[in-house]
Amino acid sequence: MREAGLSSDSANLNFLRSTAVLAVLAAHLTTMRVSSPHIWNLGHLGVLLFFVHTSLVLMLSLQRQDQKGSENRFIRFMLRRAFRIYPLSIFSVLFYFFLKVPSRFVLGGLIPTHVSIAGLFSNLALTQNLTYSDSVPGVLWSLPLEIQMYLMLPLLYVIAVRRRPATMALIWIGAVILGTIQMNIGRLDRLNVLEYAPCFIPGVLAFCLGHRPRFKFWPLALIVAITAFMFAPKGAAIPKWLVCLTVGLMIPYFQEIRTRILTVPAEYIAKYSFGIYLFHSAAIWFVFTQIPTTSLFLQITLSLFLTGAVSAAAFHLIEQPMIRVGTLVAQSVVSMKASPLKSKKTTSGA
Helix, strand or coil: CHHHCCCCCCHHHHHHHHHHHHHHHHHHHHHCCCCCHHHHHHHHHHHHHHHHHHHHHHHHHHHHHHHCCCCCHHHHHHHHHHHHHHHHHHHHHHHHHHHCCCCEEECCEEECCCCCHHHHHHHHHCCHHHHCCCCCCHHHHHHHHHHHHHCCHHHHHHHHCCCCHHHHHHHHHHHHHHHHHHHHCHHHHHHCHHHHHHHHHHHHHHHHHCCCCCECCHHHHHHHHHHHHHCCCCCCHHHHHHHHHHHHHHHHHECCCCCHHHHHHHHHHHHCHHHHHHHHHHHHHHHHHHCCCCCHHHHHHHHHHHHHHHHHHHHHHHHHHHHHHHHHHHHHHHHHHHHHHHHHHHHHHC
């Protein structure tokens, strides 16, 4: 898809990712003082936008591997994702668990989440939805869904790379049907990844469509979609599926943002977004409960500053180094698997 003008470092995709994490951050900051279901919708939408963004970026990543002629694409893909997600996730779980930092947002504040040792290990493995464990930190509920979707994305890539949007649209409809069934049968609670599959597939559909830039003002279009979802019925599945589909369909048709006042901040926020997502709860808790001030402006300012500082440190000390390690491990594993094949060919040729 790079040749068509869209890549994982696209300014539009950076803006989408930064908007997603800022939506979550804004919703959680606001809930410290304001009680409104619309605010909850904003935070939930931020996670849904992450899902759309993630699936599209991973399609682009798989395509890059194809262009390099990589063997064992699935193994390479899973290893790199594991090293990108698990190290910082594990660190955050241990941080919140042992320091007992409240991380579950409710209207009006933060409350602690208590989990057993079994629950701790479930969080470390990112299997909370399979074990019915509470998430520590609270925002970690979304990561098991990502991990489980990773198992399906390589297969979806094989279909999407053929550029048949109609086929992918039918797959989305099928996912909606499965999601509806899952939500209405109690015994399928552990398969709640099916409820969110229609939120991931629009990113695959965007990849399938290719890049067809016709319109400007991507930020404005995104704001309109966000506003519409904020006032949808809280917890309803159809609005969240439709807003993800809408965003996925919009992505290919918008020209890249060129305004540096938007692109530069979006690039940095997107870069540190994983750390922002995991650690903003701790920053907000510390500022709002441990610093003696009632100034809302000061509380918000300090929360944002502390979130940014911790997230940048987490990226440079843990996330980025482990991404590099994951790349090296993936290359080594692929090389080890390829070596026996080469030896056999050499032997048979002799």
